[in-house]
Amino acid sequence: MSLYTEINTLTRDPIIGLTELFxxxxxxxxxxxxxxxxxxxxxxxxxxxxVKAARHLIDEHKDPxxxxxxxxxxxxxxxxxxxxxxxxxNNKQIITTQALGGTGALRIGAELLQRTRKIPFVVIxxxxxxxxxxxxxxxxxxxxSYPYYDPKTNxxxxxxxxxxxKKLPKHTVVVLHANCHNPTGIDxxxxxxxxILDTIQRSxxxxxxxxxxxGFKHSLGQDSSVIKSFLEFxxxxxxxxxxxxxxxxxxxxxxxxxxxxxxxxxxxxxxxxLKNVIRGLYSTPPTYGQKIVGEILSNDNLHTIWKSEIESMxxxxxxxxxxxxxxxxxxxxxxxxFIRNQHGMFSFSGLRKNHAxxxxxxxxxxxxxxxxxxxxxxxxxxxxxxxxxxSEVVQTEDIKTNSA
Ligand code: LMR
Numbered sequence: 001m002s003l004y005t006e007i008n009t010l011t012r013d014p015i016i017g018l019t020e021l022f023x024x025x026x027x028x029x030x031x032x033x034x035x036x037x038x039x040x041x042x043x044x045x046x047x048x049x050x051v052k053a054a055r056h057l058i059d060e061h062k063d064p065x066x067x068x069x070x071x072x073x074x075x076x077x078x079x080x081x082x083x084x085x086x087x088x089x090n091n092k093q094i095i096t097t098q099a100l101g102g103t104g105a106l107r108i109g110a111e112l113l114q115r116t117r118k119i120p121f122v123v124i125x126x127x128x129x130x131x132x133x134x135x136x137x138x139x140x141x142x143x144x145s146y147p148y149y150d151p152k153t154n155x156x157x158x159x160x161x162x163x164x165x166k167k168l169p170k171h172t173v174v175v176l177h178a179n180c181h182n183p184t185g186i187d188x189x190x191x192x193x194x195x196i197l198d199t200i201q202r203s204x205x206x207x208x209x210x211x212x213x214x215g216f217k218h219s220l221g222q223d224s225s226v227i228k229s230f231l232e233f234x235x236x237x238x239x240x241x242x243x244x245x246x247x248x249x250x251x252x253x254x255x256x257x258x259x260x261x262x263x264x265x266x267x268x269x270x271x272x273x274l275k276n277v278i279r280g281l282y283s284t285p286p287t288y289g290q291k292i293v294g295e296i297l298s299n300d301n302l303h304t305i306w307k308s309e310i311e312s313m314x315x316x317x318x319x320x321x322x323x324x325x326x327x328x329x330x331x332x333x334x335x336x337x338f339i340r341n342q343h344g345m346f347s348f349s350g351l352r353k354n355h356a357x358x359x360x361x362x363x364x365x366x367x368x369x370x371x372x373x374x375x376x377x378x379x380x381x382x383x384x385x386x387x388x389x390x391s392e393v394v395q396t397e398d399i400k401t402n403s404a
Contacts, residue, residue, distance in 0.1 A: 013130075013131075014130045014368055014369060014370070015034060015035050015036070015130055015131070015368065016035065018032075018034040018035070018366055018368065019032060019034060019035045019366075021360075021366070022034065022366045025364060027364045029363075029364050029385070030364030030365075030366070031043075031364065031365050031366065031377060031382050031385075031386060032366045032374075032377060033365060033366055033367045033373045033374045033375075033377045033378070033386065034366045034367055034368050034372075034374065035374065036182065036212075036245065036345050036346065036374055036376075037245075037250060037374065037376070037377065038245060038248060038313050038317075038345060038376040038377075039376060039377045039379065040316075040379070041316065041379045041380065042379065042381075043377070043379050043381065043382065045248060045250070046248050046309075046313075047248065048247060048248050048305075048306065048309045049305055049309065050247075050296050050302045050303075050305040050306035050309060051247060051248065051249065051292055051296070053302055053305070054291075054292045054295040054296050054299075054302060055292060057295055058288075058291050058292065058295060065287065067283075067284045068098075068284050068285055068287055068290075069284070070274075070275040070278050070279055070283075070284050070285070071097045071098065071271070071274070071275065072097060072098025072256070072285045072290055073098070073287075073290055073291065073294055075294040075297075075298050076098055076256075076290040076291070076293060076294035076297075077096045077097065077098060077256065078096075079293075079294060079297035079298050080096050080098075080241065080256045080258075080293070080297070081094060081096045081258065082297070083214070083220065083224075083297060084211065084214070084224045084227060084239060084241060084258060085224070085227070085228060085231065085258075086221060086224070086228060088228060088231055091231070092264060092267070093234075093260055093261050093262065093263070093264075093267065094231075094258055094259070094260055094261075095258065095259050095261060095267050095270060095271055095274075096256050096257070096258045097256060097257050097258075097259075097271075097274050097278070098254070098255075098256055098285045098290050099240070099255045099256050099257045099285070100253040100254075100255070100282065100285070100286075101242050101243075101244055101253040101254060101255040102210060102211075102212045102240050102241060102242025102244065102255045103131060103135060103242075103255075104253065104255060104257075105239075105240030105241065105242070105255045105256055105257040106132070106135045106136075106208070106210065106240040106257075107135050107138070107139060107281075108257050108274060108277050108278060108281070109208060109238045109240055109257050109259070110122075110135055110136050110138075110139035110141060111139045111277040111281075112238075112259070112270065112273055112274060112277060113139070113141065113173055113206075113208075113238075114139050114140050114141055115273055115277075116171075118171045119141060119171055119172070119173055119206075120142075120169045120170075120171060120172055121141065121142035121143065121144055121172060121173075122136045122141050122142065122143050122144075122172070122173040122174075122175060122208075123143070123144050123145060123146045123164075123168065123172060123173070123174050123175065124136075124143060124144075124145050124146070124175045125145065125146055125148035125149070125175070125176075125177070125181070126145035126146060126147060126148050126149070127148070127149060127183055127184065127348070127370060128145065128148075128175070128177075128182070128183075129177075129182045129183065129210070130183075130368070130370070132175055132210075136173075136175075141173070146161055146164045146165070146174070147160035147161055147164055148161060148181075148184070149184045149186060149348070151348075151350060154186065154338040154348075154350070155186065156186050156187070156188055156192065158188065158192050158195070158196075161196065162195060162196065162199055165196070165199045165200060165203060165205065166199060166203060168203060168205055170203065170204040170205070171204065171205070171206055172205050172206070173205070173206045173207075173208050174200055174205050174206065174207050174208065175208045175210060176196075176207050176208070176209050176210065176226070177209075177210050177212075178209045178210065178211040178214075178223070178224060178226050178227055178239075179211070179213055179214070179216070179217040179218075179223045179224075179226070179343065179344070180212075180213035180216050180217050180223075180343045180344025180345065180346070181343075181344070182210075182212065182213075182344070182345075182346055182372075183346050183348050183368070183370060183372035184342070184346070184348040185339075185342025185343050185344050185345075185346045185347055185348060186341075186342055186343075186348070187217070187343055190225075193226050193229070194229070197226070197229055197230050197233070200230075201230070201233040201235050204235070206236055206237060206238070207230060207237045207238075208237070208238045208239075208240065209226065209227050209230075209237065209238070209239045209240070210240050211223075211224060211227065211239055211240065211241040211242070212241070212242040212244070212245060213245055213246070213344045213345065214241065214246055215246045215307075215310035215311075215313075215314065216245065216246065216310070216313070216314050216317070216343070216344050216345065217314070217343045217344060219311075220246075220307065220310065227239055231260065234262075235260075236259075236260055236261070236262065237260050238257065238258065238259050238260070239257070239258040240255065240256075240257055241255055241256050241258070242254075242255040243255055243289070243293050245345070246310055247292070247293055247296070247306070249289055249292065249293070252286070252288060252289025252292070253286065253289060254289030254290050254292075254293055257274070259274075313376070316376075317344070317345065317375055317376050320375050320376070320378045320379070320383070321339055321340050321342070321347070321375055322340060323378075323383055324336070324339060324375065324378060324383060324387060325337055325339050325340045327383060327384060327387040328387055328390075328391065331387065331388070331391045333391055333394065335350075336349070336350075339375070345374055345375060345376040346372050346373065346374060346375065347372070347373045347375050348370070348371055348372055349367070349371045349372070349373050349390075350371055351367065351371040351373075351390070351393075351394070352371060353369040353370075354397060355367075355371070355390075355393050355394065355397060356368065356369045356371065357369075358393045358396070358397070359389055359390065359393055362389070362393070363385075363386075363389035363392075363393075365385075365386050365389045365390075
């Protein structure tokens with residue numbers, strides 16, 4: 001009798017598992033619009049000039065590979081804080097710790113929250129990033145979802161969300177996408193954010209901001225404005241930020257967790273627990289990614305280059321959205337015009353699992369079963385092909401539905 005008889009096969013991961021399928025696909029014509037990775041106009045993962053220059057500087061130092069402090073490098077942590085909190089970065093109530101990407105930051109934050117023994121549950125948006133539930137449940141927390149998106153109108157459900165928030169017990173953790181909501185690409189307006197944050201603070205809920213796309217919506221500074229606004233309430237909150245997308249450093253797993261505490265005594269206690277959580281999970285953080293990010297954020301020249309590189313990525317995505325909608329309209333498909341108004345890498349297209357299956361099987365076009373498409377993987381060379389594939393699949397399925 002094997003030890004593992006109770007271990008059944010789980011379904012593939014909806015995002016990374018799809019990339020694994022994509023990699024096994026031997027067809028010459030295939031496009032991965034599943035995973036959230038920015039590809040340049042030639043369909044390649046860019047190596048940013050700022051990153052190349054930082055790597056050069058780091059390699060010149062020829063530092064030995066030592067264990068880093070559990071919290072990570074000071075230069076990395078301090079500049080990450082500055083990037084997120086701007087003028088308020090010196091606030092002693094914020095503690096920032098290096099983490100293994102945004103996922104690692106969410107997980108160590110979840111572990112910390114679990115240790116408070118005060119969290120009734122965590123709520124995530126419906127729909128949300130496919131990994132949110134897994135991360136919080138893996139830390140032993142209960143997860144529910146809040147109304148967020150109306151697929152009929154492709155819009156944000158402000159009133160249902162506010163009503164839901166008002167009924168939540170104190171200390172419920174509310175996971176919020178700071179910008180470029182994943183998967184819908186639909187964010188609350190500034191006025192709507194004001195109402196949401198105000199409701200959260202009045203009800204003593206705990207926001208946990210997921211900031212994975214800083215710089216992909218408006219600008220680096222503006223894209224963390226929601227977090228800066230919440231800081232004014234002087235109430236507990238957490239931020240998990242990722243540098244995977246905005247530095248094109250996916251494989252380095254570099255991100256950070258910032259926790260807003262109520263005093264320096266509390267900061268010291270929290271810091272000691274974060275260290276203990278990290279030590280138990282992976283001991284100490286890896287060096288290379290945080291050295292690159294730390295080098296760029298602390299060097300004015302590299303920082304300026306990096307800023308303009310993010311701007312180019314952002315502008316290209318906006319242009320791709322425009323072109324995609326135009327191509328659909330030329331094909332007589334005007335039901336996709338909402339794609340133009342979404343923000344960030346993704347479009348929640350309204351396509352369903354059967355569409356995703358047909359796109360993959362017939363055309364080698366990989367999108368998530370939820371209908372999420374990574375717009376940032378389109379370019380001049382594949383846009384027409386993908387748009388034609390989607391049109392054909394949509395029309396075939398519409399005919400089937402009408403004749404059923
Ligand atoms: C995504 O949403 O596709 C990315 O954040 C990659 C991931 O880890 O899921």
